[in-house]
Amino acid sequence: VADSFDVLVIGAGPGGYMCAHRALQNGLSVAVADNGPSGGVCLNAGCIPTKGFLFGPPQAGGLGERVRQNAAAIGRLQKGVDFLLKGATRLDGRARLVGPGVVDVGGAEIRGRNVVIATGSRPRPLPGLPFDGVRVLSSDHTVVLEAAPESIAIIGAGAVGCEFAEVFSNYGSRVTLIEARDRLVPEMDPWLSKQLERAFKKRGMIVQTGVAVDPSELDGPVLVAIGRQANVEGLGLETVGLTTPNGFIQVDGHGATGVAGVWAIGDVTGPPQLAHRASRQGEIAADCMAGKSPASLDPLAIPACVYTHPQLAQVGRVTGDDLILGEAFFRANGYAVVTDRTDGGVRLFAESATGKLTGALLAGPEVAEMVGLINVLIAAGVTMAQARETVFPHPTLAEVVWEAARAAGSGG
Numbered sequence: 117v118a119d120s121f122d123v124l125v126i127g128a129g130p131g132g133y134m135c136a137h138r139a140l141q142n143g144l145s146v147a148v149a150d151n152g153p154s155g156g157v158c159l160n161a162g163c164i165p166t167k168g169f170l171f172g173p174p175q176a177g178g179l180g181e182r183v184r185q186n187a188a189a190i191g192r193l194q195k196g197v198d199f200l201l202k203g204a205t206r207l208d209g210r211a212r213l214v215g216p217g218v219v220d221v222g223g224a225e226i227r228g229r230n231v232v233i234a235t236g237s238r239p240r241p242l243p244g245l246p247f248d249g250v251r252v253l254s255s256d257h258t259v260v261l262e263a264a265p266e267s268i269a270i271i272g273a274g275a276v277g278c279e280f281a282e283v284f285s286n287y288g289s290r291v292t293l294i295e296a297r298d299r300l301v302p303e304m305d306p307w308l309s310k311q312l313e314r315a316f317k318k319r320g321m322i323v324q325t326g327v328a329v330d331p332s333e334l335d336g337p338v339l340v341a342i343g344r345q346a347n348v349e350g351l352g353l354e355t356v357g358l359t360t361p362n363g364f365i366q367v368d369g370h371g372a373t374g375v376a377g378v379w380a381i382g383d384v385t386g387p388p389q390l391a392h393r394a395s396r397q398g399e400i401a402a403d404c405m406a407g408k409s410p411a412s413l414d415p416l417a418i419p420a421c422v423y424t425h426p427q428l429a430q431v432g433r434v435t436g437d438d439l440i441l442g443e444a445f446f447r448a449n450g451y452a453v454v455t456d457r458t459d460g461g462v463r464l465f466a467e468s469a470t471g472k473l474t475g476a477l478l479a480g481p482e483v484a485e486m487v488g489l490i491n492v493l494i495a496a497g498v499t500m501a502q503a504r505e506t507v508f509p510h511p512t513l514a515e516v517v518w519e520a521a522r523a524a525g526s527g528g
């Protein structure tokens with residue numbers, strides 16, 4: 117095994133593997149170190165298994181059956197990640213910086229002209245309520261749970277808490293969802309929070325917002341989903357002079373840490389902790405290492421989605437006095453009505469001066485599939501009028517986007 121590389125990536129999650137892949141495409145020599153399976157949290161305990169749980173009706177064999185189906189899918193997708201990394205040297209082991217450009221991986225010293233920290237994050241416990249995997253669960257425990265409990269309290273109504281609330285409700289648990297802030301999915305626009313709260317209450321979940329939990333008052337299983345802390349401990353950051361003032365590694369829009377030759381991407385760099393953000397950060401950093409000058413990542417251009425029913429999606433700028441709004445609802449959409457998926461709607465925003473689209477809020481069926489394409493429209497400077505004058509196929513759910521553009525009137 118060579119012991120010196122252009123790029124040494126620590127962590128094979130969506131940040132690390134996309135960074136490594138782009139670095140390989142750029143003709144650089146690459147090594148990727150991880151002491152866990154390929155794909156990181158996203159593939160093994162995050163994005164992918166949760167979407168398996170949320171898709172379709174509950175399995176007859178209960179959660180355990182779905183866990184086994186997830187495991188089979190994860191196995192296939194791990195092979196895909198390994199294929200992406202073809203050409204990179206895979207180092208199995210825990211990695212730790214021991215000085216500028218030098219990393220210890222499982223006892224071997226490896227040199228990297230560029231070192232990329234893509235070590236991700238882990239569930240944050242509630243003070244006074246440590247995870248035990250039996251009564252106090254983290255998302256790591258719930259993705260491999262064999263059976264749904266009779267009742268469960270979920271603390272934290274961000275994307276993870278809300279998605280699991282729906283999973284447990286679907287599999288027959290009595291769900292109490294508790295959020296300290298005044299609404300569900302508080303990181304998203306209040307209009308989306310409202311759509312979800314209405315649907316959850318209709319389904320019989322108990323939703324408590326603005327409530328600080330007293331752990332001693334809880335009985336029965338609890339899922340704590342109050343956020344994730346960065347994996348920064350034991351990484352030897354001090355050996356290169358890196359600090360973590362708020363628990364995360366600070367980076368600029370190119371993933372540069374301020375220490376020459378040390379980059380950081382993904383969850384370890386703080387919110388929004390999303391797989392596609394990690395991946396894009398990784399690509400941008402890999403282009404910089406190859407001497408290219410990519411644009412820095414625009415935080416507003418990172419879509420956020422929640423895969424509940426209705427699904428929620430948000431992208432771009434959706435507030436400001438200079439914006440016009442076009443709004444339409446799924447209850448007036450032919451495909452939604454005939455397939456009985458009428459919850460929610462679409463809000464499109466554009467600059468009143470230029471008519472250019474700036475952002476969108478979507479609640480409803482399959483909206484996570486739509487928001488990426490709306491993000492392309494925004495990036496391309498498409499106007500509300502152009503969206504309105506484009507032909508959408510009928511009947512499709514996406515016609516609601518077109519209806520929202522039409523509803524914005526003839527201006528723009």
Ligand SMILES: Cc1cc2nc3c(=O)[nH]c(=O)nc-3n(C[C@H](O)[C@H](O)[C@H](O)COP(=O)(O)OP(=O)(O)OC[C@H]3O[C@@H](n4cnc5c(N)ncnc54)[C@H](O)[C@@H]3O)c2cc1C
Nearest residue numbers: 127129131152156157158162163211236382383389390391
């Ligand atoms: C339940 C759940 C659902 C989610 N759903 C979504 C979703 O739908 N969409 C979305 O965009 N995001 C979702 N996320 C978030 C997403 O999983 C993360 O944003 C993403 O995984 C971050 O990628 P990353 O590359 O930064 O780190 P990670 O995926 O955390 O990968 C980090 C890797 O680094 C390795 N590592 C850590 N320390 C070391 C070390 N010292 N040496 C060697 N290797 C090390 C770990 O083993 C791991 O493989 C979800 C998360 C959870 C928990």
